[in-house]
Amino acid sequence: MFQKIGNYFALKNYQYEVTTALYMLEPWEKALFNSLVIIGSSLLIYATIFYLPDHLSQVAAKIADYTTYSIEQR
Numbered sequence: 001m002f003q004k005i006g007n008y009f010a011l012k013n014y015q016y017e018v019t020t021a022l023y024m025l026e027p028w029e030k031a032l033f034n035s036l037v038i039i040g041s042s043l044l045i046y047a048t049i050f051y052l053p054d055h056l057s058q059v060a061a062k063i064a065d066y067t068t069y070s071i072e073q074r
């Protein structure tokens with residue numbers, strides 16, 4: 001059971017390294033690249049969680065204003 005899980009994660013790591021061409025970099029370069037990926041992903045997740053709901057509500061309010069404005073003008 002644990003061997004299958006370990007093999008699965010090893011395969012996913014191998015696919016990640018081959019897809020991003022990390023297999024030919026030195027360990028410090030891999031660490032730098034992976035740090036940048038983690039930081040970028042973290043910032044994207046943070047912005048999505050904290051800013052997207054407010055932005056969507058503002059967009060929905062503007063859409064509601066535009067649709068009611070065009071209906072009232074007729």
